Amino acid sequence: TKSLKEAVAEVVPEKQEQLKKLKAEHADAPLGEITVSHLLGGMRGLKVMLWEGSVLDSESGITFHGKSIPDCQKVLPNADQIGGKGKEILPESMLWLLLTGKVPTPEEVKGLSQELAAKGKLPDYIEKIIDSLPKTLHPMTQFATAVAALNHDSKFAQGYSQGLKKADYWKPTLDDSIDLIAKLPAIAARIYYNVFGLGDGKQAIDSSKDLIANYSEMIGYGDNEGMIDYLRLYIAIHGDHEGGNVSAHTAHLVGSALSDPYLSYSAALLGLAGPLHGLANQEVLGWALAMQEAVGGGEASEEKIKEYLWSTLKSGRVVPGYGHAVLRQPDPRFTALSEFCKTRPELRDSSIVQLVQKVSQVAPGVLKEHGKTKNPFPNVDAASGCVLYQYGLTQFTYYTVIFGISRALGALPQLVMDRALGMPIERPKSMSMDSLKAFIKK
Ligand code: NMX
Numbered sequence: 436t437k438s439l440k441e442a443v444a445e446v447v448p449e450k451q452e453q454l455k456k457l458k459a460e461h462a463d464a465p466l467g468e469i470t471v472s473h474l475l476g477g478m479r480g481l482k483v484m485l486w487e488g489s490v491l492d493s494e495s496g497i498t499f500h501g502k503s504i505p506d507c508q509k510v511l512p513n514a515d516q517i518g519g520k521g522k523e524i525l526p527e528s529m530l531w532l533l534l535t536g537k538v539p540t541p542e543e544v545k546g547l548s549q550e551l552a553a554k555g556k557l558p559d560y561i562e563k564i565i566d567s568l569p570k571t572l573h574p575m576t577q578f579a580t581a582v583a584a585l586n587h588d589s590k591f592a593q594g595y596s597q598g599l600k601k602a603d604y605w606k607p608t609l610d611d612s613i614d615l616i617a618k619l620p621a622i623a624a625r626i627y628y629n630v631f632g633l634g635d636g637k638q639a640i641d642s643s644k645d646l647i648a649n650y651s652e653m654i655g656y657g658d659n660e661g662m663i664d665y666l667r668l669y670i671a672i673h674g675d676h677e678g679g680n681v682s683a684h685t686a687h688l689v690g691s692a693l694s695d696p697y698l699s700y701s702a703a704l705l706g707l708a709g710p711l712h713g714l715a716n717q718e719v720l721g722w723a724l725a726m727q728e729a730v731g732g733g734e735a736s737e738e739k740i741k742e743y744l745w746s747t748l749k750s751g752r753v754v755p756g757y758g759h760a761v762l763r764q765p766d767p768r769f770t771a772l773s774e775f776c777k778t779r780p781e782l783r784d785s786s787i788v789q790l791v792q793k794v795s796q797v798a799p800g801v802l803k804e805h806g807k808t809k810n811p812f813p814n815v816d817a818a819s820g821c822v823l824y825q826y827g828l829t830q831f832t833y834y835t836v837i838f839g840i841s842r843a844l845g846a847l848p849q850l851v852m853d854r855a856l857g858m859p860i861e862r863p864k865s866m867s868m869d870s871l872k873a874f875i876k877k
């Protein structure tokens with residue numbers, strides 16, 4: 436059985452060769468025209484970044500190394516296959532796929548699970564830092580703080596300062612990345628305990644359990660099979676959404692300055708904490724509960740839901756959980772989480788889950804009539820929070836932290852690839868309005 440590091444070592448030379456060929460044969464091939472609208476419009480659609488783990492198609496949604504979510508559900512090992520209990524994709528399996536492009540065997544996933552368990556305990560100084568933060572500080576700010584502080588022990592930073600060769604940069608980057616992914620659950624659980632007084636506060640790790648079974652135990656859900664498997668699916672499919680989203684792009688940008696994985700991912704978390712990005716899942720729940728109060732739950736009429744949607748739009752707010760910068764169809768991650776709800780009676784019968792599903796039928800029509808958003812369909816955040824809520828995780832300022840455990844699965848493998856491929860510091864050209872005008876006149 437291969438270790439993940441051995442599997443990555445096999446892939447690196449292939450990727451280096453592929454890049455060399457691409458440069459030699461196609462360096463001058465055009466990838467489209469850049470217009471002033473791109474410069475003013477958040478660079479939407481510009482192909483300016485290499486990202487190996489996943490590609491997002493505006494119609495069919497995300498694929499991870501060419502595999503859709505249903506494909507991944509079929510081929511990636513689940514907990515049942517490694518001696519645990521559960522049918523959903525294990526985040527360890529997704530991490531392996533994202534890093535290597537290969538489907539791991541159950542034995543390889545088991546080995547990775549054990550490696551993560553062995554590295555999951557937090558050093559004392561990190562526990563002290565988290566414990567010193569005010570309970571009122573948003574959990575995402577706490578998360579980013581603790582992740583950044585782990586750079587105290589970065590193997591990459593240490594290696595770099597001791598003159599590590601460029602060809603070897605990817606090795607300690609991978610070590611740091613695995614170490615960080617292993618520790619994210621314990622950081623997240625300690626924040627949960629400190630802020631909400633839930634979980635046992637110990638963040639104990641059982642080496643026979645997978646990453647999310649351990650995390651669930653830490654936050655007080657160790658006996659809840661439905662929640663554990665939901666968290667596995669949630670964390671696996673939020674892992675990567677190609678490179679241009681704010682969190683992934685931030686990790687790549689900060690990493691391009693050769694900041695280590697802890698610093699790069701801490702920055703990514705701060706981007707994820709914005710309401711138009713990851714914080715939308717917190718926003719959705721607050722909004723959906725207010726709607727439930729105003730119009731009723733699963734039994735609410737279409738008319739009442741429409742009225743509520745219009746009141747949100749007329750007050751100048753966005754409908755959280757709807758729209759997307761790239762997608763032009765319902766998000767397949769939304770579909771996967773909705774399908775999960777159908778498999779479990781406790782979710783099928785939930786008033787808030789039913790309301791969220793009903794809104795997803797009604798909102799596209801209202802948003803089309805409103806006429807602003809380019810995509811009137813639900814994104815993943817429309818569905819993710821109501822399930823947590825139904826399982827009793829009602830503290831919605833915590834929801835984006837769970838997204839934050841997940842995004843590392845995609846952002847950190849790309850950082851490893853960036854180092855293996857010797858990607859340069861990212862430094863696009865900016866322009867002032869005056870210089871733009873002068874340039875256009877030329
Ligand atoms: N409700 C109301 N208006 C919207 C919505 C929405 N859900 N989505 C977009 N619009 C508006 C948008 O504000 C913009 O208005 P204006 O011209 O006045 O600035 C207009 O429609 C055109 O925006 P788009 O080009 O369709 O969207 P853009 O690519 O700029 O932004 C989002 C994408 C996702 C930021 C945007 O759709 C949004 O704000 N959605 C709600 C928040 C959300 O669900 N975010 C989660 C994204 C997924 N994630 O996990 O990160």
Ligand code: MLT
Nearest residue numbers: 676679680681760761814
């Ligand atoms: C994501 O998962 O990062 C979001 O859907 C946002 C995006 O892709 O732009």
